[in-house]
Amino acid sequence: MESIDVHYGDFQALWSVSLDVAVGRTLAIIGANGAGKSTLLRTIAGALYPSSGSVRFDDRDISRVPAHDRVKLGITLVPEGRRLFPSLSVEENLKIGGFARRSGPWSLARVYDLLPLLGERRHRSAHQLSGGEQQAVAIGRALMANPRLLLLDELSLGLAPIVVQRLYEVLPDITAGGTAVLLVEQDIGRAVAAADHVQCLLEGRVTLEGDPAELDRAAVRTAYFGI
Amino acid sequence: MVWVNAVVQGAMLGGLYALFACGLSLMFGVMRVVNLAHGDLSVLAAYGSVAIFDSFGWNPFVTLLVVIPGMAVVGAGLQRLVLDRALRISPLAPLLATFGLSIALENLLLQIFSPDPRILPIGNFGISSWQLTSQLSISWFGLLTLGVAIVVLVGIEAFLKRTRTGQAMRATSDDPATAELMGIDARSVYTVAAMMAMATVAVAGVFLAMRTTFTPSSGPDYLIFAFEAVVIGGIGSVRGTLVGGLLLGIAQTVGAQVNTADPILAGDLFFLAVLVLRPRGLFRSSVLA
Numbered sequence: 001m002e003s004i005d006v007h008y009g010d011f012q013a014l015w016s017v018s019l020d021v022a023v024g025r026t027l028a029i030i031g032a033n034g035a036g037k038s039t040l041l042r043t044i045a046g047a048l049y050p051s052s053g054s055v056r057f058d059d060r061d062i063s064r065v066p067a068h069d070r071v072k073l074g075i076t077l078v079p080e081g082r083r084l085f086p087s088l089s090v091e092e093n094l095k096i097g098g099f100a101r102r103s104g105p106w107s108l109a110r111v112y113d114l115l116p117l118l119g120e121r122r123h124r125s126a127h128q129l130s131g132g133e134q135q136a137v138a139i140g141r142a143l144m145a146n147p148r149l150l151l152l153d154e155l156s157l158g159l160a161p162i163v164v165q166r167l168y169e170v171l172p173d174i175t176a177g178g179t180a181v182l183l184v185e186q187d188i189g190r191a192v193a194a195a196d197h198v199q200c201l202l203e204g205r206v207t208l209e210g211d212p213a214e215l216d217r218a219a220v221r222t223a224y225f226g227i
Numbered sequence: 228m229v230w231v232n233a234v235v236q237g238a239m240l241g242g243l244y245a246l247f248a249c250g251l252s253l254m255f256g257v258m259r260v261v262n263l264a265h266g267d268l269s270v271l272a273a274y275g276s277v278a279i280f281d282s283f284g285w286n287p288f289v290t291l292l293v294v295i296p297g298m299a300v301v302g303a304g305l306q307r308l309v310l311d312r313a314l315r316i317s318p319l320a321p322l323l324a325t326f327g328l329s330i331a332l333e334n335l336l337l338q339i340f341s342p343d344p345r346i347l348p349i350g351n352f353g354i355s356s357w358q359l360t361s362q363l364s365i366s367w368f369g370l371l372t373l374g375v376a377i378v379v380l381v382g383i384e385a386f387l388k389r390t391r392t393g394q395a396m397r398a399t400s401d402d403p404a405t406a407e408l409m410g411i412d413a414r415s416v417y418t419v420a421a422m423m424a425m426a427t428v429a430v431a432g433v434f435l436a437m438r439t440t441f442t443p444s445s446g447p448d449y450l451i452f453a454f455e456a457v458v459i460g461g462i463g464s465v466r467g468t469l470v471g472g473l474l475l476g477i478a479q480t481v482g483a484q485v486n487t488a489d490p491i492l493a494g495d496l497f498f499l500a501v502l503v504l505r506p507r508g509l510f511r512s513s514v515l516a
Contacts, residue, residue, distance in 0.1 A: 045408055046407075046408075047404065047407070047408060066407070066412075067407040067408050068407045068408075068410050068411055068412045068413075071408070071410030072407060072410060075407050076408070076409075079405060079408060082407075083402060083405040085363060085397065085398045085401040085402060085405070085406075086401055087397055087400070087401055088397055088398060088401070090396065091393055092398075093398075095391075095394060096394060096395065096398045096406070096409050097409055098409070099391070099409050099410045099411055100409075100410030139407070145409070145410060161510075181282075
């Protein structure tokens with residue numbers, strides 16, 4: 001995606017942000033609250049349209065393609081706060097994830113293999129689950145769409161570190177199939193450990209980018225907090 | 228035995244109310260739209276059936292083959308041309324838009340069909356009944372109405388529970404923005420829901436026309452009964468709507484046993500009692516919402 005500007009009314013949330021995710025790679029976007037991370041993901045998923053710049057997928061400009069059609073192309077978002085469907089069971093939530101009927105490696109059986117907990121709780125209502133279980137459903141639901149680009153918004157938010165650890169452990173299984181992952185985190189350590197490449201956002205602008213090995217802690221601190 | 232009879236008659240009347248309430252419940256459950264033109268749309272369906280009967284002399288039941296798909300098309304148009312646009316303005320705009328539509332429809336029907344009361348004649352079937360005892364008889368038509376209501380409502384519940392489109396409808400009802408992110412086109416889900424709702428409205432309207440006389444201004448009365456049935460059952464719950472309709476019918480006929488002068492009042496009092504004691508209706512957990 002190239003030099004994206006996004007506005008909420010008169011407020012500009014993103015200023016000329018560009019990024020690129022390649023097949024099978026993981027890009028992490030870090031940044032403090034209000035840096036524009038979620039806005040960025042929602043723009044790629046199609047929940048928001050950029051006011052200028054373009055979102056390209058396979059060299060095709062999809063800036064004006066509605067969200068539900070982007071799922072058919074292979075872009076799926078795990079939204080911040082999970083956003084499961086509370087009146088649906090776990091299994092029904094997963095099936096809704098597969099609504100676009102994209103073919104690919106992921107099916108109910110494979111999701112239950114990857115996240116065995118979900119199989120045990122398949123008939124429970126989604127709102128009866130713990131936060132970590134809900135996040136697992138949200139990931140499984142997104143995988144059911146057989147995404148080529150998986151967008152993960154704040155996986156760790158409100159979850160115990162051990163649970164976050166387990167969720168991050170499944171990432172390599174996901175990228176192994178060629179799926180690109182774009183993840184957004186406030187937890188810098190977690191993001192840097194999981195990613196091939198890191199970009200830092202501050203007040204809607206990219207302030208730093210590089211491979212995890214090259215990043216200097218002091219520089220990250222400056223880019224993250226702006227001080 | 229008088230009381231048993233009142234309950235039985237009430238259940239059959241309630242079947243008609245449940246049919247009326249079904250579309251209202253579905254539209255509120257899926258798109259959170261309160262359709263104030265609901266009653267007038269069912270009267271429109273009734274006049275559609277009358278017009279076919281007058282022109283071609285078809286059996287009133289056969290007219291359903293035309294009226295149901297016709298009303299489904301009306302539903303699609305209503306959603307795409309009126310409700311979609313109104314929903315974009317504000318959540319309350321559909322209320323005003325359907326209120327306007329209600330007045331316009333009523334006057335349009337008045338222009339075309341005159342204010343004279345009409346009924347769809349179904350011959351002997353309308354008056355024949357199954358005489359159980361000297362005080363208890365079950366009318367075939369009432370039984371048919373109740374049966375159709377049960378089939379329609381149980382069918383809709385199964386559709387929402389089991390089918391892919393039904394599950395997408397429940398997901399959209401929970402959270403339309405997230406449903407979009409899952410690849411569901413909320414607009415087409417809404418259109419399907421509106422078509423289904425209007426198909427049930429067609430059945431309700433035609434059964435009303437076969438049961439009793441109606442005029443272009445009958446709509447609002449049935450809108451109120453439908454509302455009461457939906458609220459008694461629990462908003463958005465399909466099963467609740469069926470039970471709500473039956474209880475409203477029973478309350479009216481039992482009330483008529485106590486005070487013949489005003490059977491409707493008993494239904495209204497029952498509705499108010501439910502609102503006070505269980506404001507969220509009898510069936511709180513539900514398929515939708």
